[in-house]
Amino acid sequence: MGKTTGFMDYEREEAKERNPHTRVNDWKEYDAPFSDDVLRRQGARCMDCGTPFCQIGEEINGATTGCPIYNLIPEWNDLAYRGQWEEALKRLLKTNNFPEFTGRVCPAPCEGSCTLAISDPSVAIKSIERAIIDKGFANGWMTPRIPKRRTGKSVAVIGSGPAGLASADQLNQAGHTVTVYERADRAGGLLMYGIPNMKLEKDVVQRRIRLLGQEGVDFVLNTEAGKDITAEQLNNQHDAVILCTGAQKQRDLVIDGRDANGVHFAMDYLTASTKNVLSVDLAEDEFIDAKGKDVIVIGGGDTGADCIATALRHKCNSVVQFGKHPKLPMARTVRNEWPEYPNLFTIEYAHKEATAQFGEDPRNYSIQTKRFISDENGDLKELHTIEMEKVIDSEGKYVFHEIPGTEKVWPAQLVFIAIGFEGPEPEVLEQVGVKTANRKVKAKYGEFTTNVEKVFAAGDARRGQSLIVWAINEGREVARKVDHYLMGSTVLPSYLEL
Known part of the structure; x- marks a missing residue:
């Protein structure tokens, strides 16, 4: 699929992102689509694999590998390379009802299992997918499909x-x-x-x-x-x-001081913020404003990163993100070999924005929050943490141990709990x-x-x-x-x- 020598002729190109210094002043999407020339080059990189692992849709060691909706990725990569966008759209819609969503917010396990990713950066599958559906809407190809008959059910x-x-x-x-x-x-x-x-x-x-x-x-x-x-x-x-x-149902952090004013679930914060962007009428106490406040996000995943980006747009005074786990490696380890999803260090859009704003990556690793401390009015003023060590026990399982002497006090008026869902x-x-x-x-x-x-x-x-x-x-x-x-x-x- 694609150009026979495309994976050797062309390098992977990333989507162009708007300047992180300026994009925090609005709520528009932070990246811009590829040009047609770039898209064709990226489609050309798709190899003629014997087995397209990008499509396998399996769970290996608890993580998703390949595409669970079995997108016909090599086929529409080839069509993108040839500029046959309407045909590419038809192939894409055979397996995916909503490519405009997956092409923007899916973590792209297909790219982690791309055969090219064994030795080189993977094909830019997610960006091509987004381009195909966006062209479909822009060119009027996405029209209502009215069912020809009704069953009465x-x-x-x-x-x-x-x-x-x-x-x-x-x-x-x-x-x-x-x-x-x-x-x-x-x-x-x-x-x-x-x-x-x-x-x-x-x-x-x-x-x-x-x-x-x-x-x-x-x-x-x-x-x-x-x-x-x-x-x-x-x-x-x-x-x-x-x-x-x-x-x-959001997972809570049950520790001393949890009832302090200023400690919120991440999803409550994100929901209220989006409603505000959409000019939905909010109750007086529903909107959570991070303006001028020291913000701490507990949880190292995507929801936590979204809280960082949102707090930056609210003009917070500072923002820090706590992660339970150590910093991920830059290259695959023997415990995370291809085609598994690559558990590698990455810099997400929110981390780039925080670094541009405050001069350093907001993430802190191997941190456990011990307690929240309030002032005399019940308002959050600080939280206490300790560093953790992740080790393998006698049964081969990972466990965490506190490291004495690593206690720290952090000023904070807002905390967002982003540790997953029950x-x-x-x-x-x-x-x-x-x-x-x-x-x-x-x-x-x-x-x-x-x-x-x-x-x-x-x-x-x-x-x-x-x-x-x-x-x-x-x-x-x-x-x-x-x-x-x-x-x-x-x-x-x-x-x-x-």
């Missing part, structure tokens, strides 16, 4: 994140009447309110929601299942129900009556059926906190099972049959 989808949207899209195209219930004032789930605008502009999300609506999907907003509409009502009004509520929020699950296991809905992958008749579950609610590509995978697969349940057979494709 009705399906309720609870939650409008990527799993819910993917299942709704597939079932609507199969001819069913689909209603998506969303408790927020806008559809999109974490795509709308969990990912800040500079990574995924909300016009991009709303554009897709409009298209789905034009195709026949009905969105009912400001409606929480189990509260505004009961499980009995859902059961009476629909022939099947799909739980795609996500894993939005699973779905339990209220709607209890209302519907589905069984859970390990804080997730009990439903076997490939079947997606729960213990409740005609109730299915998919996405993070079923598998736990995961990637957007797994959410799309599960949304498509559960749609196939629901279609078969309703009709006795199915017209929808399955990743499991690839």
Whole structure:
């Protein structure tokens, strides 16, 4: 695929980013698309692999390897190289309902397992994917696909994140009447309110929601299942129900002083900030302003990085990020060999911005927070930490030990806890009556059926906190099972049959 000698002729090029000094003054996406010439060169680098590991979609040692939605990557890389963009779009849409989302916010496990990445930088798969779908919208190729027939069957989808949207899209195209219930004032789930605008502009999300609506999907907003509409009502009004509520119960840090004013969950901060950007009316105490404050983010992942970038745009006085683990290596280790996802040191957009603003990388590694300290008014004024050592115990497992003498006091008026999610929020699950296991809905992958008749579950609610590509995978697969349940057979494709 691509040019036969392209991987030798051309080097990988990264997407052009706007100047970090200036982009913190707005909420627009921080990077810019490739030119057509660059895209063709990057597509040309795709090798004629015997086995395209970029497509394998497996989990190795607990991490995703390759593309879980099995994108036909070599095919559309070749078409991009040849400038056949509309054909590339057709190939892309065969497996991916929402390339405009994955092309912006997916961590691209496909690139980690690219065969070229054994010895050289991988093919710029994610950037090419984004370019293909953006050209599709820009050139008017993305038009409403109106189903030719309706089956008379009705399906309720609870939650409008990527799993819910993917299942709704597939079932609507199969001819069913689909209603998506969303408790927020806008559809999109974490795509709308969990990912800040500079990574995924909300016009991009709303554009897709409009298209789905034009195709026949009905969105009912400001409606929480189990509260505004009961499980009995859902059961009476629909022939099947799909739980795609996500894993939005945030993991807490239970230590002394947790109740101090100024300690918040990361997602509460990001949600309120995005609502403010979108000019949504907020309660007086809902918006969390980092202006002029010393900010500490606890958690070393993407959500923590998004908090950094958001605090910078709020003009914080300083920002620091704590990570539990040591700094990642610059090259793969024997415990992390290709084609596994590469656990390597990287500099994300937020870290570049903080470095430009304050002169140093905001990340601190192997840090454990011990306690929060408040002033006489209950407002956070500082937190105490200790450094940790990560070692392998006698059973070969990693454990952490505190290092005496490394205690430190950090000034802080705002802290954001970004240490992951425990699973779905339990209220709607209890209302519907589905069984859970390990804080997730009990439903076997490939079947997606729960213990409740005609109730299915998919996405993070079923598998736990995961990637957007797994959410799309599960949304498509559960749609196939629901279609078969309703009709006795199915017209929808399955990743499991690839």
